[in-house]
Amino acid sequence: MFKQDKVYGHSDAIYDPVPKEDQLFSVEFLEVAPTPIRSDRFFFALLRGDLPETKKKELALPDEGLVDATLSLSASVVYADGSYEDTESLILPFKTATFNDWTHLSIRDARGTQVDYLCSSGRSDILLDFQIPSMFVRSVAQWLDGGL
Template sequence: MTAPEGALKVPGHNNATYGPVPKASQLFEIEFLEITPSPVPTDRIFFQLLRGEIPPSKNKDPAHLDKLLTSATLTITLSAILSNGEHEDETSYTVPLRTTGFSLAGQLSIRNSTGAYVEHLSSSGHNDILTDCQLPGMFIRTGTWTFKVVAELEDGTCLFAITLTQWLEGGMKD
């Protein structure tokens, strides 16, 4: 599926766009986002690598920002237009933006600019956010799904915000 007309595409091998928060209002500058396989399948593990940094021009107080980064959150909001035309209500999940294992369903790992795995993002240098996930088809209804991913500091500052829309084949019946 391609990006919506007029939307600003996130660099890399993906069909993600910036938003719902405008790119200019995001603190973290994304170098690239790789998603494989793409489009994202159900019932298979897929991987994501987001690389970027908080540029010095947006980082006036590194010590304070490093403190805020320890409590950053990641909110994923899902919605869908199903194959029968019905709409799935938006559902949101918020987790700490830190290295975390979510059982066998997925992992979120963060690396700093040296490639070392760390607990949370750093205010200086490049950061990598790596995830591996699986979308169990038995819980998904077939349709066009939209995933909005927003990372924020506890003061409400947006680190990054991206949206991905694609068709998913699910096993859950209407």
């Protein structure tokens, strides 16, 4: 069993399953507001970190950024009464994108300029703004489990 290492900042995030020291992207901090995340309200997540130049050279990363990178997200819903849903996971292309009116993912370089992909070296910020409409919270979980 591995030790759960918390990501620095204001969130409940942990390094899982790849340990902190084995991560390609060295996280400086992760801020999530508001915490806890509530349905029908926008929340924001800001992840700041660095991809060391040594990793770029070691892995022969392209100068234009990590154009083939993916982002894996896992989350679960916890209700006010303490009940919860099983964890669901999602894998997305890791690039600046607008998914719909309620979901945006932006990547910024060390100067704060929005870029399409995570920089192959140096500091980057990843900003997510998102809203989970409450009408979908139980419905989506039931649909994914084949319950609708």
